[in-house]
Structures are given as C-alpha cells and as structure tokens.
Amino acid sequence: MAYAFTTVSSKGQLVIPKEIRDLLKIEPGTRxxxxxxxxxxxLQPVNRRxxxxxxxxxxxxxxxxxxxxxxxxxxxxxxxxxxxM
Numbered sequence: 001m002a003y004a005f006t007t008v009s010s011k012g013q014l015v016i017p018k019e020i021r022d023l024l025k026i027e028p029g030t031r032x033x034x035x036x037x038x039x040x041x042x043l044q045p046v047n048r049r050x051x052x053x054x055x056x057x058x059x060x061x062x063x064x065x066x067x068x069x070x071x072x073x074x075x076x077x078x079x080x081x082x083x084x085m
Contacts, residue, residue: 016043 004017016026024045026032031046046068 002020002023004020006014006017008014020026025047026045033044033046035042035044
C-alpha cells in the first residue's frame, strides 16, 4: 500500500506525488473520479483498468465503457471540425 502527503493550494488544487502517479499510471490528462466515504476522500483514476472493473455492473443501458468511448469520439470529431479535417 502506498501512502503519501500533499497540500491543498489556495485554489483547492493538489499535486499527486510522482510515486503515486507512477504506481497508478496516471498521466497528464487522466480523469480522476472523486468519492466521499464518511470522512475520507477517495481519488480513482478513470483509466482502462477502472473501466474494465465497472463493465457489466449495471444491467441495461450503455456501459460506462460505451459512454467513455462515445465521449472520446465526440471530442475527436470536435477537434477534427476545428482543424477543418
């Protein structure tokens, strides 16, 4: 189990220490889910590993993986439109 300390800035921001980023393969642009459990804050990188864990949790409707893929495709289409592609 990894454990590290960081400080919240005046803007409410914090830096995830490099050892933790490396361990969890958090790269620039990685989305982070925030969960409050009683008096704790749990940060969860939204990456392929989390998507694989969540696939199939809910019955019916699009899976989280489907929603993430659709969101990524929409972002790519918007970028292509801006670049005139």
